[in-house]
Amino acid sequence: MASLGELERAVMDLLWAGHEAATANTLRDLLAQNTRAENGAAGHEGKDLAVTTVLTVLSRLERKGLVERERGTRPHRYQAVSSREDHTAELMHEVLGSAPDREAVLARFIGSVTDTEAETLRKLLGLN
Amino acid sequence: MFWTSWFLAVLAIALAWPVPILLSRAQWPARSPFTAMLLWQTIALAGGLSMIGAMLVYGLEPVGDNLLAGLRSLAGMVFNNAPTTALGFWHIFALSAAALLTAHLVFTLLLTYYKIQRQRRRHRELLALLASPSADGPQTMVINVDSPVAYCLPGGARSVTVLSDGLMAALEPDELRAVLNHENAHLDQRHHLLLWAFAAWRQALPWLPTTRLSQEAVSSLIEMLADDVALKTGSRAALIKAIAIVASGSPGASGARMAFGEPELSDVESGQPGATGGAGSARTTASRVSRLLSPQPPLPEAARAAVLAACVLLLAVPTALLIVPGLLG
DSSP states (O other): OOOHHHHHHHHHHHHHHHOSOEEHHHHHHHHHHHHHHHHOTTOOHHHHOOHHHHHHHHHHHHHTTSEEEESSSSSOEEEESSOHHHHHHHHHHHHHOOOGGGTTTOEESSOOOOHHHHHHHHHHHTOO | OHHHHHHHHHHHHHHHTHHHHHHHHOSGGGTSHHHHHHHHHHHHHHHHHHHHHHHHHHHHGGGOSSHHHHHHHHHHHHHHOOOOTTOOHHHHHHHHHHHHHHHHHHHHHHHHHHHHHHHHHHHHHHHHHHOEEETTEEEEEEEOOSSOOEEEEOOGGGOEEEEEHHHHHHSOHHHHHHHHHHHHHHHHTTHHHHHHHHHHHHHHOTTSHHHHHHHHHHHHHHHHHHHHHHHHHSOHHHHHHHHHHHHHHSOTTHHHHHHTTOHHHHHHHHHOTTTSHHHHHHHHHHHHHHHHHSOOOOOOHHHHHHHHHHHHHHHHHHHHHHHHHHHHO
């Protein structure tokens, strides 16, 4: 059985790939399909995944602000709040930004470099 | 009591203004970054101690011969409604200022800690979904970004080093090893705690020259310390090449940020590079590279011992002035 973390990742991958809102049932079926594909014809583990588990994973993701559900319909349909690219950009914004209190959150190998400095370094190495 | 408070006030002013400016202009910190780091920490601690101590000692002068006796009488006034007539307006003003400043420093430290932890948690959650573990093990993750980026996200046992696809493609194995050793040195030496303390110090008193200068110096010194660790196991050439490739490939300013759709950020920051943290880290990169290209010998033993002795004195003298008279009396 996959861990909750792995399931969160698998569910987000499905939501990001699908572009459309999906119900927990649909997601369960898709996850089961993927597991069967990975384990070959003999695998039955996919069927062991309960809808309640998928709902648990979805509510964890919702708490983290990564998925939202359409409340009008029953059963609820879930979709990703932002695309994978937007989230990557959010991370890189945090990494490349240079506000003083951001420096304490993570340590970059290289801070921001001015264009002229980058040019000097390139020349120094005979890159280009 | 009177002279103690004046001495502490003079010390506080010296540590808030001329001393950090002189130290930030000195050349020797690049030669012995560890010693310089200790000195910056001492300046911050001794500065805060003498600032608060001076106000406390001045405010308590009428009610006690020394700090401890003064605090005891003050406690009597606050908790037992003893008469406060001995304290004049300026004494009460100084005592309130000391109390407010202490509360402000502690509160800012905690608030900064909370904000940093929250940002790190969010960052880790997203990494768990977006990045994949590298061949090196779960401590290193690879994220699908084209520009060469490397950083570490501290978090005790959950600390990770993150590398971008672009970085993996651009660097040779020994250069990549140098980057990883550099980042692991940050984690091993708990540099994030220093960054946190000095970020909070700056956040609390942004108008004080020492807080900005010390934060910039500390950010730059930890990079030198991490470089020195990377040099122990890898070649100098590999580290320099890695720095140069990452620096020239991550178009710090315009390129990367435009690519991530944040024109407003690059407008602000590339517009006035002198005013933002970007300039500080640009200087950092330049000084890192120049000290790697033309290595200077570390400070002589005697000079380092002198700096250490100065650190001890800077902390011991105000502490002794505050506490010893009370213990003797």
